[in-house]
Amino acid sequence: xxxxxxxxxxxxxxxGKDVELRCDPIxxxxxxxxxxxxxxxxxxxxIYFQGNxxxxxxxxxxxxxxxxxxxxxxxxxxxxxxxxxxxAVYLCASSAFPGVEGTEAFFGQGTxxxxx
Amino acid sequence: AQSVTQLDSHxxxxxxxxxxxxxxxxxxxxxxxxxxxxxPNKGLQLLLKYTSAxxxxxxxxxxxxxxxxxxxxxxxxxxxxxxxxxxEYFCVVTPAGGYxxxxxxxxxxxxxxx
Numbered sequence: 315x316x317x318x319x320x321x322x323x324x325x326x327x328x329x330g331k332d333v334e335l336r337c338d339p340i341x342x343x344x345x346x347x348x349x350x351x352x353x354x355x356x357x358x359x360x361i362y363f364q365g366n367x368x369x370x371x372x373x374x375x376x377x378x379x380x381x382x383x384x385x386x387x388x389x390x391x392x393x394x395x396x397x398x399x400x401x402a403v404y405l406c407a408s409s410a411f412p413g414v415e416g417t418e419a420f421f422g423q424g425t426x427x428x429x430x
Numbered sequence: 431a432q433s434v435t436q437l438d439s440h441x442x443x444x445x446x447x448x449x450x451x452x453x454x455x456x457x458x459x460x461x462x463x464x465x466x467x468x469x470p471n472k473g474l475q476l477l478l479k480y481t482s483a484x485x486x487x488x489x490x491x492x493x494x495x496x497x498x499x500x501x502x503x504x505x506x507x508x509x510x511x512x513x514x515x516x517x518e519y520f521c522v523v524t525p526a527g528g529y530x531x532x533x534x535x536x537x538x539x540x541x542x543x544x
Contacts, residue, residue, distance in 0.1 A: 347531075347532060349532075349534075356520070356534055356535070356536040356537045357520065357534040357537075359531070359532070359533075359534075362531055370531065405473070405474070407474075407532070415460070415462050415481045415482060416462050416479050416480075416481035417462065417524075418464060418476050418479055419532055420476075421466075421473045421474040421475075422473060423472070423473040424473060
């Protein structure tokens with residue numbers, strides 16, 4: 315595919331369950347970002363992967379949140395023991411040349427997570 | 431530290447009138463600046479981007495933005511609003527260099543009235 319792909323597009327889960335959200339970045343893009351957008355809010359940075367460097371996890375809101383990126387490509391965001399406040403749209407983005415002037419990020423359509 | 435301030439959380443205009451969405455940034459490095467648009471229940475789409483090549487940038491759908499270093503601003507404008515412009519707009523800064531974290535403003539919701 316030509317764009318960033320996220321799955322599932324919608325996820326409803328019960329409070330306390332674990333969920334996994336998947337992101338397939340654009341092929342060849344070395345940088346990958348996860349953001350969270352709660353209802354009526356802006357974008358909250360979660361985590362950033364760049365090549366083989368250690369990820370920037372400074373935005374993860376609690377230790378229930380984790381993410382990995384396998385083989386420098388696909389990324390999975392895992393939320394353990396989900397809480398109602400985790401309900402949000404989770405957005406993934408990738409970019410080709412981070413640090414190069416004007417490099418834009420391409421966003422997926424997001425995963426809408428609802429915790430009931 | 432880098433930051434972005436969008437000065438208006440909501441802007442309301444009439445169709446056919448000009449649009450101005452304000453953005454101020456703070457960056458320790460030569461920044462790249464972007465405007466993204468998000469229509470309801472849609473993903474984020476790039477409107478335009480600034481690099482050092484030109485201070486006046488033209489984007490899609492008739493939008494423009496002007497980089498003013500002295501004012502640390504990157505305001506988004508359009509001469510004539512269309513109903514389809516109703517959306518959320520985000521100003522984004524990334525510092526040049528090896529670390530390219532995207533720093534988002536809080537967003538401005540644009541309403542366009544007939």
